[in-house]
Amino acid sequence: MKWVRFSVPTWASRGEDVRLTCDYDLEGEQLYSVKWYKAGREFYRYVPGDWPPQQSFSLHGVQVDEVRSNHKMVTLRKVNLDADGRYKCEVLTEAPLFKTLVRSSIMHVVELPRGVPQVTGGQSEYRLGDTVNLTCTAPRSIPPASLTWYINNQEAPQDYLVSYPSHVDHEGRVEAKLGLLFRAERWHFVEDNMTLRCSASIHSLYEKEVLHSGIVVEPLVPALLEDQISASTLAFQESARTGIFPFQKFLKLHNRRAARETFTGVSYIDGREERRRRLWAAIRAGFVFHTEPGNRIHHISQNLKLLNSLKV
Incomplete structure (x- = not known):
């Protein structure tokens, strides 16, 4: 006598029907009985010599569908969380040998989330140095x-993750929540795009994901914005040619807001292409320059005479 197939599903979803299989080869022996147990308590038996040969027993969390059960399988109807546990099949042959086969396995019953995870927070555009802050929430489930979290298909580092306390409802279901918090750096972007993905799973029964993507926006003065250095003291030199007091050097910008609230310095115009590019970037952004010894301030966009005099 030997086993042909024994099967108890490792995972079952709450409310579904479940089939337990106990297949064997008696090798010429006569079957005396097949019995099924949960946590040591019998809930189903099949005895060919009895009438009727099938018999099921009341057990909390276990409902046998006798129409779809026989000497080699048992069907459980609409399992609930109480059906979670260890199931054992025992096969016994007739006298005088009474050969026995016994095997058991554990089944876990889960309640799957209803829907897909949701992501809150985040932006469609990021500048280098911006804070990326998102939260992924999966619907309530058991477990x-x-x-x-993934950044461009790479699992996010542990120090980027933010854990939240679990909240259990009156049915024992739990809402899963995980945050993602980091400072945007150049390496987070692939071809100026950053894709963030939150994946939610419960073993092989539930696998869903949600995407969030954002593009990198070039800073107004790129080489300086990335330095993330606080504004330094500005020095001035008077130019007899223009009457302008251009700044001694570029201002190290801390962020875009600081750029709007602070003077943006440029090196004295020396004809180099890179400095012309940066100067025009500052002009287009409406940054200000000192224009006369009295230190009155004018917006470049409001002073066309000054703009034309730069000739860069």
């Missing part, structure tokens, strides 16, 4: 869904 809670396992959440994983």
